[in-house]
Amino acid sequence: MASEHPPISAPTISDVAAAAGVGRATAARTLGGYGSVSAVARERVLAAAERLGYRSNILARSMTTGVTNSLGIVVADIGNTFFSGLIRGASDAASARNLDVIVISTYEDLAAERHAVGVLLDKQVDGIVVSSAAVGAPDAEHLAEATRRGTPVVLIDRLVPGLHLDAVVVDNRAEARRVTRTLIEAGHRRIGFLWGPTTDTGIDTLDELLTVNTRSLWSDAERLRGYLDALQDAGIPYAPGLVTTGAKTEESAARAALAMLQSEDPPTALFATxxxxxxxxxxxxxxxxxxYPGDVSLVGFDDTSWATVMQPPLTMIAQPVDAMGRLAVEQVVSRIGSPEYEPRLHMLPAELMTRSSIGPPSRVPGAPTASAGKA
Amino acid sequence: MASEHPPISAPTISDVAAAAGVGRATAARTLGGYGSVSAVARERVLAAAERLGYRSNILARSMTTGVTNSLGIVVADIGNTFFSGLIRGASDAASARNLDVIVISTYEDLAAERHAVGVLLDKQVDGIVVSSAAVGAPDAEHLAEATRRGTPVVLIDRLVPGLHLDAVVVDNRAEARRVTRTLIEAGHRRIGFLWGPTTDTGIDTLDELLTVNTRSLWSDAERLRGYLDALQDAGIPYAPGLVTTGAKTEESAARAALAMLQSEDPPTALFATxxxxxxxxxxxxxxxxxxYPGDVSLVGFDDTSWATVMQPPLTMIAQPVDAMGRLAVEQVVSRIGSPEYEPRLHMLPAELMTRSSIGPPSRVPGAPTASAGKA
Structure with a gap:
């Protein structure tokens, strides 16, 4: 196609004016929808614009109105199912409002996130939805600054402690506490937690764990706190070997789970976040x-269709990703042009999809292992 | 944060000029990087811009240069793992070139795709990568037109027969033929195909099937042709009941597979596309x-990590989604500003990830069913 038809450059207002036999100002007023134009001239301009395939210059219009009809979405990884679900919800809500979405992945790198926000501000987006890699307000000055300068920012999936912005999140601590309690009620007392905070130094005490945990992303930190809450509720002491401290990868999780399950006093359940x-x-x-669940019970974040065809099907926590994406866009749109507002926190519930991967423990904790010895 | 600090409006070139004690034109020349400015004035303007947190107005610059440093990506569904993988690859390649990506989902609706391309042209993106819902050139005039007007378009994942544009796809026909041949070599002669073309009228003959197939998306049509090629290579006649014609949903596929497996002469293998x-x-x-594979062998598009934890693990076709996304961006970038070019077709190979879901057939075709009677 391209080789057969040499490209024609897009027609300008001047082209339309010439074709309509009117002055450039008349064409500009007609096409820009401002000032007064005679009915006859108007009709000729619109007919010429149609004939030439003229597209009004949105960039020029943006400069006049200060509104670009676009939103920026910054997430850790667009290829991750959880984030692509958020983006789908956000995109649908944006499309319904004739807003375009610029999507940027940061791979949890704070410098990449700062750059991404700078790019979006340069593009003069009307608002930004961000799943931030910042673990505290001092790291999130770029987000506070954007908001102060009039580009509203809504946090999604993760809060940033100390940063008071609109946010749409799930109550990760409550959900983790609930699912851990479900395991405890099934009789489990040794519950492996994948994944805990990543650290090179060993963690021996609960205090050390809680200190390291303050340096985790909010959602990760909250899930660990919910797990610890449930243990405390049931009077079960924290066991260092049952909370992973390795890298957050599938391979690292597999190694950690293998080590736990081969230990002298292995977990009877695993909670994967x-x-x-x-x-x-x-x-x-x-x-x-x-x-599972015969030898070890399993439960995890986030629910997905493949969990239903695993044999047995997996019990999973389902976050309302679509609703989160939509709500974040609605919230950011409501802030556009509002000079001052009180930030609003939307804390949504998740749902425990009970299937067949939680059962009674395979053995009495502390007793010789029956199952892990099989390997 | 927003409530504590009332927003300050973003500083303008005039603000910078006033702070630097120079004229507006001098500030504009310095910040826009055009014209000549004395070294002293330049230094004062840059210092004032830095102090005030001035961001150069990208929109204004776009109007001058005609380049917006952004690409549009139009896919069927950003929430689908295959497309989110393409977008991840494309986004990474774009970021490396300081290009932003505007992402729009069309849910396979041609009117939504035309609108999306219009929006992207209005935004004056520098190029467009599209996984089109068009099944022939007459439906894709919006893509031909964008290219003729100087905004290069690269097709990804799907060709549009009759439309000569740059494209990055997998050889779906060859891959489907290969995997069907693998099933035939394992001894299968009755192989169910999920999913075939969606149609309300029954399909009885190969000719009818091939006619309906020309109205399918290219990738779907090619996979069916590859399946039929392999049957023909092996001298196996096409069996109408083994190619689905229902809606393309998980539920519809489940119903169709159930009906096939409960039929008098059920398939011994299922190929899910x-x-x-x-x-x-x-x-x-x-x-x-x-x-599986005892009662029925299984194989499918596209490979994913959960296929490795299914018991037994699933044999899957892996498309190079990341490479496809990257290559499409590289191709579209290479066309920016090129008035004429010969469209290039990149046909990438996929990989068959051989695991454990293909075995010998459970019974001799035509013999009474042993397995499907279990239900």
């Missing part, structure tokens, strides 16, 4: 020739 | 109390 952690845990369970 | 079709097929197999 990310899909990669759950897949890693499943690899470890399968490599040891164990089955 | 999409993840939803495969999950539907797995539901049907499980609902009937069958196992």
């Amino acid at each position: 990310e899909a990669e952690a759950l897949i890693g845990a499943l690899h470890a369970v399968q490599d040891l020739g164990l089955s | 999409e993840a939803e079709a495969l999950i539907g097929a797995l539901h049907a197999v499980q609902d009937l109390g069958l196992s």
Whole structure:
């Protein structure tokens, strides 16, 4: 196609004016929808514009109105199912409002996030939705600054402690506490947690764990706190070997789960807080020739259709990703042009999709292992 | 944050000029990087811009240069793992070139695609990558037109027959032929195909099927042709009941697979050409109390990490989604500003990830069913 028809450059207002036999100012007023134009001239300009395939220059209009009809969305990884679900919800809500979405992935790198926000401000987006890599307000000055300068920012999926901005999140602590309580009620007292905070130094005490946890992303930190809450509620002491401290990858989760399950006093249940952690845990369970929930119970974030065809199907926590994306866009749109507002926190509930991966513990904790010895 | 600090409006070139004690034109020349400015004035303007947090107005610069440093990506569904993988690859390639990406989902609706391309042209993106819903050139005039007017378009994942544009796709026909041949070599002669073309009228003959198939999306049509090629290579006649004609949803695929497996002469293998079709097929197999590959062999597009933790792990076709996204961006970038070019077709190979879901057939075709009777 391109080789057959040499490109024609897009027609300008001058082209339309010439074709309509009117002055450039008349054409500009007609096409820009401002000032007064005679009905006859107006009709001739619109007919010429149609004939030439003229497209009004949105960039020029943006400069006049200060509104670009676009939003920026900054997430850790557009290729991750959780984030692509958020983006789908956000995109749908934006499309319904004739807003375009500029999407940028940061891979949890704070410098990349700062750059991304700068790019979006340069593009003069009308608002920004961000799943930030910042773990505290001092790291999030770029977000506070954007808001102060009149580009509203809505946090999605993660709060940033100390940063008071609109936010749409799930109550990760409550959900993690609930699912851990479900495991405890099923009889489990040794529950492995994948994944805990990443650290090079060993963690021996609860205090050390809580200190390291303050340097985690909010959602990760909250899930660990919910797990610890439930243990405390049930009077179960924290066991250092049951909370991973490795890198947040499927391979690292698999290694950690393998080590836990091969230890002298292995967990009877595993709680995986990310899909990669759950897949890693499943690899470890399968490599040891164990089955779930017979040998070890399993539960994880976030629900997905493949969890329903696993045998047995997996019990999973489902976050309302679509609603989160939509709500974040509605919130940011409501802030456009508002000079001052009180930030609003939307804390949405998740749902525990109860299937068949939680059962009673395979053995009495502390007793010789029956199952892990199979390997 | 927003409530504590009332927003300050962004500083303008006039603000910078006033702060630097120079004229507006001098400030504009310095900040716009054009014209000549004395070294002293230049230094004062840059210092004032830095102090005030001035951001150069990209929109204004775009009007001058005609380059917006942005690309549009139009896909069927950003929430689908395949497309989010393409977008990740494309976004990474774009970021490396300081290009922003505007992403729009069309849900396979041609009117939505035309609107999306119009929006992107209005935004004056420098190029467009599109996974088109068009099944022939007459439906894709919006893409031909964009290219003729100087905004290069690169097709991704799907060709549009008759439309000569740059494209990055997998050889879907060859891959489908290869995987079907693998099933035939394992001894299968009755191979169910999920999913075939969607149609309300029954299909009885190969000719009818091939006619309806020309109205399918290119990738869908090619996969069916590859399946038929392999049957023909092996001298196996086409069996109408083994190619689905229902809606392209997980539920519809599950119903179709259930009906096939419960028929008098059921398939001994199922080839699912999409993840939803495969999950539907797995539901049907499980609902009937069958196992794979013992009772029925399974293989599908597109590979994913959960396929490795299914028991047994699934044999899958892996498309190079990341490379496809990157290559499409590289191709479109290479066309920016080129008035004429010969469209280039990049046909990438996929990989068959051989795991454990293909085995010998459970019975001799035509013989009484042993397995499907279990339900």
